[in-house]
Amino acid sequence: MENTYDVVVLGAGSTGENVADIVVRGGLTAALVEAELVGGECSYWACMPSKALLRGTEALAAARAVDGARQAVTGEQDVAATLARRDSFTHHWDDSSQAQWVDRSGIALFRGTGRLDGERTVVVTGDGGTTTRLTARHAVAVCTGSEAAVPPVDGLADVAPWTPREATSAKEAPGRLLVVGGGYVGCEMAMAWQALGSQVTLLQRGDRLLDDMEPEAGDAVTAALRERGVDVRLGTDVTAARRDGDELVLRCTNGELRGDEVLVAVGRRARTRDAGLDTVGLEPGEYLDVDDSLQVRGVPWLYGIGDVNGRRQLTHMGKYQARQAGAAIVARARGERVSTADWSPTAATADRLATPSVVFTDPQVASVGLTRARAAEAGVPHRVVEYPLGNVAGASLHADGYTGTAVAVVDTEREVLLGVTFVGPGVAELLHGATVAVAGEVPIARLWHAVPAYPTMSEIWLRLLETWRG
Known part of the structure; x- marks a missing residue:
């Protein structure tokens, strides 16, 4: 059986789904190929279940950190209930609702292992060894992600x-x-x-x-x-x-x-060992070398999007790359010029300039942009500004004896933020403001006019600016 689509996407995780959705919304046809569960790693084995496992611990810690509330906490976490809640977020590892979304979106879904077989061609091997050959008019997007690396330790x-x-x-x-x-x-x-x-x-x-x-x-x-x-x-x-x-x-x-x-x-490694890269002159098992439109260098019809290119292995960055790459694929299919300049709608640049990430421990760690070490490695003139979060009124209301810190790395020549890190309970929700400031290269002088509400933890922005001014 042979089928032709404008775009064929290998991997129906969050990245692949978004690529297919963007190109279909742009007027192209798309096929998704998936050997496991539609929705991928984040939905079933990473972001969602891990954060569900952690949330109960965080909620209990938050209650116990406030006098008056801590007296109401008379028991311990119910392990069975926590695991059941985790299972509900994975839909008990059932992807039927995700598959229904694919169908409603006008995307063709092929279940099985997809493998490149020469230019613009993918062979899908399903249960029982049945094969389907898919041909792409414009692009094949490899969104097969990454897998856990087990180091070569004896035994x-x-x-x-x-x-x-x-x-x-x-x-x-x-x-x-x-x-x-x-x-x-x-x-x-x-x-x-x-x-x-x-x-x-x-x-x-x-x-x-x-x-x-x-x-x-x-x-x-x-x-x-x-x-x-x-x-x-x-x-x-x-x-x-x-x-x-x-x-x-x-x-x-x-x-x-x-x-x-x-x-x-x-750590992780690229899931490309069995993707058929050798049939198009590329090395199996390696990360795909891509430009900022996520096009594989030297193979203009091939795209490597998300974890598979090794640039930033985070779900939200895979989705971001998918949006940018999808726009580039649609533009090229229409014969339009594609720009890879910073902040172009057809280029992924935030994954090297303004990547946000959160470690969902207690305390949380929320960061975006460059650390002081990365700024030094890059040779950027900078100054580090720190302030204890516990000294902010909103934080002291959040938890008795609140302990945390904020670290800002400031470009001393341009006077813009290069990176920000928050450490403390509940700081994840502070992160997007920092991401906007870093991505937008908002001048420090202008940030003075972004007035934080009192008494909230966001007042940390004012304290950082005051510390910067000295």
């Missing part, structure tokens, strides 16, 4: 380690959970499962958790995890793994550790 792959998928979908809390990796996944899952009854040991190879963020972030999250009973071990490298009966054993640089499960959260 680690043989002990059936958890990846983030198992960590977010587990049906019960393991008695002892060993977590390898101190990035946002490791920190979030350590906090979630410790609160749900596991004894968690978190192992970080480097000397700080969240080591690509401002130092204040890693320090605060480390302290919070330890306060909750997580055994955080910095400067610890895992050299081997084995099973000893029912126990899992990790050999580390400073001795052996035993547990019931081990979560490996040390």
Whole structure:
């Protein structure tokens, strides 16, 4: 069976869905190819279930931080109810509602494994080995995402380690959970499962958790995890793994550790090994090298969008790239000129200039743009401005004894914000204002006229400006 569409999209996760939706809205036809669940990683194994696991812990902590409310908290978190709530957000790993949305949107859905087979051609292998050949008139978009990387540690792959998928979908809390990796996944899952009854040991190879963020972030999250009973071990490298009966054993640089499960959260790799890249002269297993319109360099009809290009592996950035790439695909199909200039509607530039991210631990870490270290690496003249969030009236109302911090990195020549980081309970909702300021390159002089309401946590903006002025 052979079908022809204007655009064929490999991968029906949040990125692929958005590409297909944008091009169809632009008057083109589109086919989506998906081997697993429509909606992808974020809906079923990442953003939604992980945040559902964490939310109860955060809500209890918020109540206990306010005198008068803490007296009403007389019990502990209901683990079964928390897991059931998590399952409701994944629709019990049933994608029928997502598939219905695809159909209502006028997008053709092909279930099976899609593989490139030469120029503008995709072969879909379904259940039972049936094959369907799809041809794209204008573009093929590879939106197959990324998958958890398991490092080549002796025996680690043989002990059936958890990846983030198992960590977010587990049906019960393991008695002892060993977590390898101190990035946002490791920190979030350590906090979630410790609160749900596991004894968690978190192992970080480097000397700080969240080591690509401002130092204040890693320090605060480390302290919070330890306060909750997580055994955080910095400067610890895992050299081997084995099973000893029912126990899992990790050999580390400073001795052996035993547990019931081990979560490996040390990074991601492109899911391109079986995408047929070799049939179009590209290297299987590698990230796709793309320009700012997300077009693969040297293959003008091919696009690599979302995690698969390795630029910013975040759901909202994949969706952003999808919107930009979709607009570029539609424009090129119409014979229009496509610009890749900064902030063009057909180019993805925010993923290198103004990427927002949140670590949903308690305290939260919300950041956008450059850290002080990245600004120094880039050679940008800058100054770091810090202010304790607990000194802001809105924060002190939010929680008794509120502790947190705000860090702004300011370009001293242009006097615009390069990056902002907030650390503290509830700071995620402060982030979009910072994102607008960074993305819009709003002059510091103009920010004085963006008056924060009193008494809210947003008053931190005024305090940062006052500190900047000195």
